[in-house]
Structures are given as structure tokens and as C-alpha cells.
Amino acid sequence: MTCVPVNFEEKFSRFKELWSPKVVAQMNDYQFKLVRVQGEFVWHDHPDTDETFIVMDGELEIKFRDGSVTLKSGEMFVVPRGIEHCPVAEKECRIMVIEPAGVVNTGDTGGDLTADNDVWI
Amino acid sequence: MTCVPVNFEEKFSRFKELWSPKVVAQMNDYQFKLVRVQGEFVWHDHPDTDETFIVMDGELEIKFRDGSVTLKSGEMFVVPRGIEHCPVAEKECRIMVIEPAGVVNTGDTGGDLTADNDVWI
Numbered sequence: 001m002t003c004v005p006v007n008f009e010e011k012f013s014r015f016k017e018l019w020s021p022k023v024v025a026q027m028n029d030y031q032f033k034l035v036r037v038q039g040e041f042v043w044h045d046h047p048d049t050d051e052t053f054i055v056m057d058g059e060l061e062i063k064f065r066d067g068s069v070t071l072k073s074g075e076m077f078v079v080p081r082g083i084e085h086c087p088v089a090e091k092e093c094r095i096m097v098i099e100p101a102g103v104v105n106t107g108d109t110g111g112d113l114t115a116d117n118d119v120w121i
Numbered sequence: 122m123t124c125v126p127v128n129f130e131e132k133f134s135r136f137k138e139l140w141s142p143k144v145v146a147q148m149n150d151y152q153f154k155l156v157r158v159q160g161e162f163v164w165h166d167h168p169d170t171d172e173t174f175i176v177m178d179g180e181l182e183i184k185f186r187d188g189s190v191t192l193k194s195g196e197m198f199v200v201p202r203g204i205e206h207c208p209v210a211e212k213e214c215r216i217m218v219i220e221p222a223g224v225v226n227t228g229d230t231g232g233d234l235t236a237d238n239d240v241w242i
Contacts, residue, residue, distance in 0.1 A: 001204065003190040006197045027171040027199045027219065030151065050148040069124040076127045078148045083122065098148065098219070 008034065008056055012094055014121050019113050021097060021105055022121040031101045031118075038092040044107035045084045051099045052078050058093030062086070129155065129177055133215055135242050140234050142218060142226055143242040152222045152239075159213040165228030166205045172220045173199050179214030183207070 006024045011034050015022055019041060021033035037060065053062065054076040061070045062077060063086040069077050079085050106114045127145045132155050136143055140162060142154035158181065174183065175197040182191045183198060184207040190198050200206050218226075227235045 001185050001188050001190075003185070003188050003198075005190055005192045007193075008195045008197075025173070025197060025199050027173045028202075028221075032173075032197070052146070052148045052153075064122045064124070067122050067124050069122075069126055071126045072128075074129045076129075076146060076153070077124075078146050081149075100149075 006032075008096070011121055012036070012056075018092075019105065020115045020119075021117075022119055024121060026101065029101050030098060033097045033099075034121075035095050035097055036092060037087060037089045037095060039089065041087045042106055042109050042111055042113055043084055043086045044109035045082055046079075046099070046103055046107050047082050049100050049103060050078050050081050051097065051103070052076060053087070054096040054098070056094045056096060058089060058091060058095075060093050060095055061088045063088060127153075129217070132242055133157070133177075139213070140226065141236045141240070142238075143240055145242060147222065150222050151219060154218045154220075155242075156216050156218055157213060158208060158210045158216060160210065162208045163227055163230050163232055163234055164205055164207045165230035166203055167200075167220070167224055167228050168203050170221050170224060171199050171202050172218065172224070173197060174208070175217040175219070177215045177217055179210060179212060179216075181214050181216055182209045184209060 011024050018036050021035045023031045025032040055071040132145050142156045144152045146153040176192040
């Protein structure tokens with residue numbers, strides 16, 4: 001047994017890039033990804049899977065076509081599959097995203113903010 | 122869209138029982154369960170799934186037959202499927218467990234600490 005805990009602070013200290021998910025753990029075929037976010041992302045959806053957001057530090061708004069949810073540190077939300085959403089953070093915010101391995105951050109929308117997948121730290 | 126975030130503090134304020142997982146969210150067929158723990162649990166494993174532990178507050182030791190890992194607030198660990206483990210917390214500790222819906226907290230071991238499953242708060 002490799003018995004090293006994942007420490008979120010320590011992992012976040014290893015990178016500064018925004019909108020660039022870093023995988024820190026995997027459970028079955030699901031991955032835990034730490035992400036620094038600031039500004040507005042792109043509208044997209046994930047047709048085949050729900051997607052979990054947990055805010056570790058800061059504040060994140062997730063806009064939907066018919067509403068929005070605002071998450072503060074210590075809060076989470078599960079975006080259902082197929083629901084278009086657009087994450088926004090006025091100030092830099094640190095989040096954890098949990099979703100199946102292989103899910104692309106921009107869904108089918110693509111564009112400049114599409115990050116490399118499966119990057120572990 | 123129902124747009125209410127899950128606030129961990131608020132959810133924990135709703136129950137006091139130990140070793141009694143409360144479901145707060147579901148992503149596909151996986152559930153997020155908040156648990157208050159103190160003392161020593163029972164040795165068990167989950168032959169069909171990994172199991173994720175995140176410590177929200179306090180300190181949790183997870184003992185294995187050949188070692189252990191100690192998690193503090195802001196740390197996580199994924200126990201691989203089939204690995205016998207026994208969670209222990211000297212003082213009360215608040216954790217989140219993430220695993221497929223239907224997983225029983227004591228695995229195949231059973232006993233008095235077996236909790237009702239799929240209890241939402």
C-alpha cells in the first residue's frame with residue numbers, strides 16, 4: 001500500500017495556470033481534479049456525465065441558461081449531464097472537479113480554454 | 122434547474138450520530154456522504170469498488186493490514202477496492218466519503234456499526 005495522503009494546499013502550490021485541471025487522485029474510473037479559475041469560462045455541457053464542483057477557496061458562480069448557482073468555500077454542486085453551464089469567478093478561486101476520467105473541460109465546445117487531459121500532479 | 126449549493130457546515134449541523142453516513146449529493150451513480158466519526162470502526166473491505174475519504178475537520182487514521190495513512194483537514198485518500206481497512210479517529214472527526222450508491226459502510230463485515238444506506242439530508 002502506498003500511503004501518502006493528497007494534501008490540497010500542497011497540490012495547489014505546484015501550479016499557477018488558470019482553467020488547467022490537475023488530477024490528484026482516481027477512484028475507479030473517476031478523477032479528482034484541482035483547478036484554479038478566474039474570469040469567465042466557455043458555455044459547454046457534458047452530454048454523457050454529471051460533473052461535480054467543490055469550492056476549496058473563493059467564490060464560483062456557475063451560470064445556466066435558466067439560472068445560476070453561487071458556491072463559496074465549503075460548498076459543492078453537481079451539474080447534471082447535458083445541462084449547459086458556464087463557470088465564472090470574479091477573483092481567483094480554487095476548486096475541485098470530480099468527473100469520469102477522459103472528460104474534456106470544455107465539453108464539445110472546444111476552443112482556446114480546452115486543457116490537456118489527464119495531467120497528474 | 123434546482124440551484125441550491127450543498128453547504129457542508131450546514132449539512133453537518135443537521136446530525137450528531139457517529140458512523141452514520143448522510144448522503145448530500147449524487148453524481149451519476151456515485152454518492153457524496155458526510156460522516157461524523159470517533160473511535161475505531163471495524164475492519165472491512167469493499168471488493169467491488171474503491172472508496173474515497175476526504176477529511177473536512179479533525180484527523181482520521183485509516184489502518185491497513187500492512188500500514189496506515191493519517192489524514193488531516195484538507196486531505197484525501199482513495200482506498201483501493203479489496204483492501205482491508207479500519208478507520209480510526211481519536212477525537213471526533215468530520216469526513217466526506219465518496220463511493221458508488223449502494224455501498225454498505227461495513228462492507229461484508231456487518232455488525233452493529235452497519236448504517237442505514239441511502240439516507241439523504
